[in-house]
Amino acid sequence: MSDSASGCTEPRTAVTEAEVEALVTGICFKTGPPRTLGVEVEWLVHELRAPRLPVTPERLEAAYAALRTVPLGSALTVEPGGQLELSSPPAASLTECVRTVSADLDRVRAVLADDGLCLVGLGHDPWHTPRRFLREPRYDALETCLDRGGPAGRHMMCTSASVQVSVDAGHEEPGPLGHVRRWWLAHHLGAVLVAAFANSPLVGRRPTGWLSTRQLLWTEIGPDRAGAPPLDGTPRTTWARHVLDAPVMCVRRSDGPWHVPEGVTFRDWIRSGLPRPPTREDLDYHLTTLFPPVRPRGHLELRMIDAQPGDDGWIVPLAVTAALFDDPEAAETAYRAVKPLAERAGSRPAPHNPLWTTAARTALADPELHEAAVTCFEAALAALPRLGATADVTGAVAAYLDRYVRAGRCPAEDLLDRPDAGGHRRTHGKDSRT
Numbered sequence: 001m002s003d004s005a006s007g008c009t010e011p012r013t014a015v016t017e018a019e020v021e022a023l024v025t026g027i028c029f030k031t032g033p034p035r036t037l038g039v040e041v042e043w044l045v046h047e048l049r050a051p052r053l054p055v056t057p058e059r060l061e062a063a064y065a066a067l068r069t070v071p072l073g074s075a076l077t078v079e080p081g082g083q084l085e086l087s088s089p090p091a092a093s094l095t096e097c098v099r100t101v102s103a104d105l106d107r108v109r110a111v112l113a114d115d116g117l118c119l120v121g122l123g124h125d126p127w128h129t130p131r132r133f134l135r136e137p138r139y140d141a142l143e144t145c146l147d148r149g150g151p152a153g154r155h156m157m158c159t160s161a162s163v164q165v166s167v168d169a170g171h172e173e174p175g176p177l178g179h180v181r182r183w184w185l186a187h188h189l190g191a192v193l194v195a196a197f198a199n200s201p202l203v204g205r206r207p208t209g210w211l212s213t214r215q216l217l218w219t220e221i222g223p224d225r226a227g228a229p230p231l232d233g234t235p236r237t238t239w240a241r242h243v244l245d246a247p248v249m250c251v252r253r254s255d256g257p258w259h260v261p262e263g264v265t266f267r268d269w270i271r272s273g274l275p276r277p278p279t280r281e282d283l284d285y286h287l288t289t290l291f292p293p294v295r296p297r298g299h300l301e302l303r304m305i306d307a308q309p310g311d312d313g314w315i316v317p318l319a320v321t322a323a324l325f326d327d328p329e330a331a332e333t334a335y336r337a338v339k340p341l342a343e344r345a346g347s348r349p350a351p352h353n354p355l356w357t358t359a360a361r362t363a364l365a366d367p368e369l370h371e372a373a374v375t376c377f378e379a380a381l382a383a384l385p386r387l388g389a390t391a392d393v394t395g396a397v398a399a400y401l402d403r404y405v406r407a408g409r410c411p412a413e414d415l416l417d418r419p420d421a422g423g424h425r426r427t428h429g430k431d432s433r434t
Contacts, residue, residue, distance in 0.1 A: 014277035025236040028296040036090040038166035043119035081158025082133035123200030123214035123306025130158035141250035152220035161307035195359040199306040199411040211412040215360035228349040249289040327383035337375040
């Protein structure tokens with residue numbers, strides 16, 4: 001959500017459809033041996049001693065002003081609702097990535113604690129209603145655009161948080177680490193990751209009937225803005241077509257509110273040239289307004305994982321994903337484990353298909369998702385020493401495998417088991433959001 005692809009820019013040279021296709025295929029899939037890894041960790045910011053009380057905008061602003069003076073290895077950004085995000089630099093190893101972000105989080109938590117605030121790892125805020133903290137033209141336009149489809153957009157902007165893992169696109173050549181295989185794997189393993197790490201069962205203090213309500217919200221935003229392209233062609237071709245046929249969120253301008261067209265695709269904009277012809281800068285910006293579960297940005301950005309509980313809960317999805325993509329043996333095992341799930345996905349792209357819906361609603365209570373998750377986590381655990389993971393990271397994955405995955409559970413169920421969850425252990429099939 002905090003993609004900051006510049007503010008308003010004046011029109012330069014207009015782009016054609018052919019130029020857009022060439023640019024997108026060139027910049028979104030940069031192939032080569034997998035060498036780097038990254039993570040973006042989003043957090044809700046709550047009152048330390050009374051988390052159900054809303055944090056005032058003035059408190060948040062003072063806290064972020066203090067944080068901007070702290071030297072960090074990661075980029076610190078703020079989400080529209082005041083959520084905090086740390087984006088790691090590209091790391092040469094899992095160990096380096098974990099070390100950098102862990103050190104940064106220690107510094108951030110110390111500053112927030114001085115202000116009586118804390119970071120909370122939940123995929124959706126269980127207590128507070130959406131309230132926008134950032135007042136910027138980008139978010140004004142995004143809110144206007146998403147409001148046309150209902151309330152899900154404001155929840156996504158202001159009360160959700162995630163762990164986003166970035167892996168290299170992969171080799172040009174075929175094989176377990178080839179970019180075509182990794183693209184396919186990301187869209188099917190993604191459902192397993194949704195289920196295994198579901199952690200957002202409550203809205204307005206009530207169970208919604210979904211273990212990952214955050215994933216439900218992304219689904220409700222719609223396939224044009226938050227959906228994947230079809231998997232029936234090459235990744236570059238289908239993504240370029242998707243970019244051209246996706247609706248334009250806004251036309252930026254240097255004076256006054258940004259124009260928010262309705263039902264105008266980037267292809268339409270090129271052909272009409274109104275209110276002005278789109279430029280390369282507009283294309284770059286358009287790419288940041290698309291939120292599929294797997295977003296190609298030169299690398300692959302996996303966006304489907306709920307924020308995790310605990311100070312270090314984010315390390316487990318990072319480590320598991322890194323192992324299943326970058327260790328050839330684990331990648332092959334994961335591919336074989338999720339291949340049977342592809343039939344359940346059907347012809348609809350993620351997340352708008354039955355497989356992803358089941359993952360978000362019932363998580364590992366689904367027998368096939370449970371079986372695939374156990375196989376994938378066991379493969380990841382075996383691969384981590386080959387990737388040079390520390391004993392702490394390997395131990396965290398092993399503990400998660402035993403506590404949740406083998407037991408067919410996810411963190412959301414811990415929340416539902418609490419007395420203050422309204423006494424509703426499971427309400428699958430009934431959407432009781434307020």
